[in-house]
């Protein structure tokens with residue numbers, strides 16, 4: 444979207460056009476934006492043609508409201524600013540879905556792991572892990588996350604074998620609650636494994652190769668919070 448159109452859309456939102464119709468003339472709006480009446484009028488026509496606003500005309504004034512498409516455009520801007528200003532305790536990791544060998548399933552149903560997940564993360568995971576191969580450019584973020592203290596699931600032993608500790612971080616993917624788990628004995632270095640109360644693959648309709656973004660929260664050691 445052209446920056447000057449976005450600027451006008453923002454001004455219209457400030458004047459109330461997100462939540463109803465605002466009545467104003469091109470020159471009134473132009474004064475707010477330091478634009479001539481002619482330029483303002485041109486930009487309004489463009490916004491309307493592109494479907495960002497709706498207009499109804501009166502004798503000298505017009506009633507303007509922002510459409511759903513316009514609202515989405517403003518929400519995108521809001522998201523950028525929100526990320527810039529929020530506390531630096533969420534790290535966003537991009538990558539693509541891959542299939543492992545299905546070993547994660549075996550571990551996530553071990554009784555003692557389940558007990559600790561419930562107690563420390565606040566949920567019982569769906570059996571299995573969702574694997575995300577982290578984009579090359581985000582690998583340094585992965586190292587950064589691992590350098591920070593997470594929620595530790597302690598090692599334990601059964602009569603048959605021993606199980607290693609796992610460092611966990613609350614996370615979310617497409618708004619769904621999950622946790623990034625880093626088993627101390629894992630052989631993966633560029634992969635984030637997620638556990639979740641939901642079957643993420645099915646709920647989000649994910650297939651191998653799909654691009655995803657995971658928000659990983661640092662510095663949260665208390666029980667789960669919904670994202």
Ligand SMILES: Cc1cc2nc3c(=O)[nH]c(=O)nc-3n(C[C@H](O)[C@H](O)[C@H](O)COP(=O)(O)O)c2cc1C
Nearest residue numbers: 543544545546547550551606607609626628629630
């Ligand atoms: C909760 C949890 C605990 C794990 N504990 C161990 C372990 O004790 N020893 C081990 O060799 N691997 C452990 N792993 C890691 C798996 O060996 C492996 O890295 C991973 O889960 C592979 O899953 P996938 O085949 O589904 O990709 C654990 C994995 C998870 C999710």
